[in-house]
Amino acid sequence: MPAATIPRKTATAKAVPAATLDQPVYEAVLDAVMHGQLRPGERLGEPALCERFGVSRTVVRQALHRLAELRILDIVPNKGATVARPGPKETREIFAARRVVEAGIVRMVAARITHGEVQRLTQRLRAEHEALHQQDHARWVALAGGFHLALAELSGNAELQRILSDLMTRCSLIVALYEAPGEASCEHAEHEQLVEWLALRDGEAAAGAMERHLLALEARLRLPAEEVPVAS
Known part of the structure; x- marks a missing residue:
């Protein structure tokens, strides 16, 4: 190596x-x-x-x-x-876990977020946008993933931060395996919508936006067909 x-x-x-x-x-x-x-x-x-x-x-x-x-x-x-090489079944289970965990995170964040924290999230989005338009893919990927971890930190729950960090590390493997060339692993506009709902302190709307965001991320993957066991 x-x-x-x-x-x-x-x-x-x-x-x-x-x-x-x-x-x-x-x-x-x-x-x-x-x-x-x-x-x-x-x-x-x-x-x-x-x-x-x-x-x-x-x-x-x-x-x-x-x-x-x-x-x-x-x-x-x-x-x-x-x-590791996560298979299709493991991939779907990881994304299902992320949807549950991150919907809970944004509900918690919406209930406690401050104006200053909204401003800092907005600054993160500006940095994402800048990296995207400068075609700095490595920086943009790090910022896009960091956005999700930043939300977990704002929840104030250390266990949720740990769980999400583990899930996102495994998602990095999944994206490396299955993301189609030219696809974006996290859409900037979807992050902007999340911040808008959080600024309004609407936890249910933010949770719905997060679920749609993660479903869209999963849908952009090119998962192979699973092998069906042959009956003996």
Whole structure:
């Protein structure tokens, strides 16, 4: 694995004690997956990671096993670790979970959002729009995903933030696998509509807008037909 594909830091990694030796490996691999630098099905070589970070195989394996627990990686005995490849059924279940979680989040946000928080969300939308029109795809993807996480933070519920962060990490794999070329993983106009409902403190309308947004995102994926088990 080329060292250039594994950045050292990520803004989306899960919090663990700073003294954990495997944290730099964990963060770098997670960041590479989130930004599409490691593709679904790609194998991770332990020797290359050991050399890249100057750590032992024990430390590397600890990081890889943590990522496997999040279902970001698949680890097969005697074969090593590869980036997970979510199937159609898993994809639909993940999006169904996101619809439930994020509808609840925006209801909570609508009940407590302040004018200042609406203004900050609007500033995020301006940054999204700027990145989109400058054709800075990597920045735009990060901002679009960050919008959903920003809403979770505004809910004030740390558990919902954690759950959504995990779901969105797995969605990054799904988008890398199934998004059609030229499609947008998050439509800017749909985010604008969400902020408009939140500014009006209309939780039900915001929840409906979020559900439609996530259904549209899922509909833009090109999922393969599922194999039907053959009866014996």
